[in-house]
Amino acid sequence: MKRNKQWDVRGAVGFAALFHFLYSCAIGCLLPFLTLYFRHLGLTAVMTGTIMAVKHIVALVWRPLSCILARRHNKRRMVITGSLVCSAAVVLALLLFPPTGKSTESRSCNISQLSAVHELSLTTLKPKTTEKFSSPVVYSTEHKLKPAQEHNNTENIPAMPVNISALHNNQSTIVTTTSSQSDRQESLEAKKVQMPSPGKRSRSLTKREQKQQETDKIQYEFLGSLKVMDTQHQMFFLVMIIIILWEILAAPLMWTADDGLHEYLDFVDATERHRAVKPWRLLGTAGGMGCSGILVSILYCLIGTVLHFYTYALLMVLTVPLAALLPLYRHKREHVPGAGLKALHLVRGDSQAVLCAITAVLTGMAGSAVSDFLLWQMQDHNATELQMGIILAVVPLCQAAFAPLNGCLTRLLKVHGRLLPIGIMGLSLQCLSYSFMWTPWTVLPSQVLAGISIGALWWSLEAQSVDIASPGTELAVKRVFETLYLDLGAGLGSVAGGFVVQKFGIKALFQGTAAMLGVWCITLAVLQWRIPRQRRINYSRLLAADASEMSESESEQDNDWLEKAMEVDNVNNNWRRLD
Known part of the structure; x- marks a missing residue:
């Protein structure tokens, strides 16, 4: 590195603030509304809570590990860029799943509400018209009897003529069906008798055929279990897989960018400037929540709630050029191991x-x-x-x-x-x-x-x-x-x-x-x-204190405290700088 290189601290902090603003805006567009979309898909509260818990656990394990690997191999910029692009692509896969038909949400579009009200008015008008013209129609005034009433009223049923030939035909068909079933049972028993014993059959089959039969049996059992599972649980497992993959791709982004910026500012002794980025994250999150809510409310009847996903993907793609110019630095000498x-x-x-x-x-x-x-x-x-x-x-x-x-x-x-x-x-x-x-x-x-x-x-x-x-x-x-x-x-x-x-x-x-x-x-x-x-004594505050604002006694006392603290720190300080 050249000695005469100029470090623009203010510009670096401003550029990092813009990057974090756009990224937080993308997160605010989607993440707070994600559980609402799970409800739209028909997932229950337990399923929704489990999916979100798995998302947090994946971040708990993978985020620090990925940041350590990115720093050790000096691949921070590549990790940030790949995380932006891949997470935007993966999260759109949730839009491929249709609702299960068991949606628990109560909201619908205004047009559908109007159509529902129209159908409701028609259904309420139909009974009135039938009651008005029910006198000439005989079957409209009949009521369906309960099973107990039908059983009690069997005595009042008049005798009906019986067709003997039809009964004879029915009996013949019953006899034929029973005979065919008995024939099938006899054939199955004959096959069972003719089948060889397990020992002889295993001798006749080769090892390859046995393995093929075992794999076919396992695949059949697995596919059968999937068929037995209802659509709601199938949706639950598919959504969980997508969320886990999305969190694996998106988790390293924030900490990796923070590490690079912190080491960049630490190299030029301007670590206190790192706090200036946090308000921009909060403003970006607020802007993403408010703007996405307004857009979805306006365009809900056209595209529904999927606009949250599209705005997230769009903002993540727009953040990629900023990631290429993000101020990052790998401070080799001032890193504390462990x-x-x-x-x-x-x-x-x-x-x-x-x-x-x-x-x-x-x-x-x-x-x-x-x-x-x-x-x-x-x-x-x-x-x-x-x-x-x-x-x-x-x-x-x-x-x-x-x-x-x-x-x-x-x-x-x-x-x-x-x-x-x-x-x-x-x-x-x-x-x-x-x-x-x-x-x-x-x-x-x-x-x-x-x-x-x-x-x-x-x-x-x-x-x-x-x-x-x-x-x-x-x-x-x-x-x-x-x-x-x-x-x-x-x-x-x-x-x-x-x-x-x-x-x-x-x-x-x-x-x-x-x-x-x-x-x-x-x-x-x-x-x-x-x-x-x-x-605990803060060394930076003691060293940065103005001597003119303190009396001689206070300065002597602070010096005594500082000397004692430096002696204790030299004894207990076990960290060293890596060259």
């Missing part, structure tokens, strides 16, 4: 971090249950795609608006753990309000509360990751909490949510989720009060 395992060890060794990890899992379960089945409840209340898109877009917009307040909250609270129970309580109230929905627009205040609560939750988790992280593991510790929330907690929540909705209903799901979060909020507040808090 950063993920070290991050897990740091989280496990701090009591406050363990509480944050449990909070991430429980809130991930609640968030997954809400996101999977909220649109089902809104659809039951006759919500349109326009209402769904706007209501869903409120949450990321509030999160993006919460991001500039991080500095003010840091100076105001001084301890980020105090905001964690408040965020959980907000999510509990949000879930409780969903269970009392009577119109779709009543969810809007709850969505505002949810956006602020999720923003406070993530700010607290990120602050905790900064407190416990050692040099070189900041991003890895942050991803531990992200994985617990988005993958592990979301997978458990999808499975549990599907079974609860199937057995008790959607309202019971929201009420149970609210109760779970409320209990954990009280428990977390008590545990935070009882557990002593260990404050």
Whole structure:
């Protein structure tokens, strides 16, 4: 690398923000509405929850592994480009499956509603016309008797003449059929007698013929089991295969792009600029939800809900040229070996971090249950795609608006753990309000509360990751909490949510989720009060502090703290730089 090469940090961050904006917009167009499409295909709540849980589990295992492989072989750009193209192609395969005919959705197009109303009016008019002209028609006034009434009224039936010749013919046909059946049985018994014993037959057959018969028998049993399976379960397994393949292709994209950008900014000592990308992701997600909802609501009677898939594929293809110019860098000298395992060890060794990890899992379960089945409840209340898109877009917009307040909250609270129970309580109230929905627009205040609560939750988790992280593991510790929330907690929540909705209903799901979060909020507040808090020194803040703003005594005290911390850090620091 040349020494005089100019590094445009602002341009690199802006280009990465545009890439993440388009990608998040594509995700927002499809992913929140995916469970609604599963309902359109006729899948039950348990099937939907299982498919979403498998999707999260695949991401939990494959995402970190794929990022490690992409970095080790220096194939990040190729992985990003291939993920964009292949995931857009694979997800369109879901459109090849027709509905099973057992769709549980209640919404239909306006034209179909008009035709249904017209048919209903015709059917309601028919009985009136028949009643009016029923006097000359004898069979229109007859009523069908129940089996018990027919049996009781057999005495009143008049005697009917019987055709003896016809009875004779029927008896002859019965005799012939019975004789033919007896002949068939005798022939089968004769064949069984003539068949050789298993030992003689095995001697006459070759090994190749025996293997061919065994394979034919296995194939026949497999095809027979598929024929026995109903269309709903066939659809379930086919959709699960497509979703697993889609997640395998799409999972490495976000972390791989993040790793390259983080190492690029770390090389030029501008790691703090990495935070500027997150608000653009949230804005892209909100834009994708709102725009796709508006377009589908307008064009629903023409193409239906498949527009979500087409907009996703189109935006993913438009992001491919940006991936070719995405700022990526492989920092060979500043990589910490085993950063993920070290991050897990740091989280496990701090009591406050363990509480944050449990909070991430429980809130991930609640968030997954809400996101999977909220649109089902809104659809039951006759919500349109326009209402769904706007209501869903409120949450990321509030999160993006919460991001500039991080500095003010840091100076105001001084301890980020105090905001964690408040965020959980907000999510509990949000879930409780969903269970009392009577119109779709009543969810809007709850969505505002949810956006602020999720923003406070993530700010607290990120602050905790900064407190416990050692040099070189900041991003890895942050991803531990992200994985617990988005993958592990979301997978458990999808499975549990599907079974609860199937057995008790959607309202019971929201009420149970609210109760779970409320209990954990009280428990977390008590545990935070009882557990002593260990404050860790932030070296960068001490070194960046202005000497003019501190008195001599404060500066001497900070220097003493800094010397002690550097001595402890030299003893306990086990990581080294790779040349």
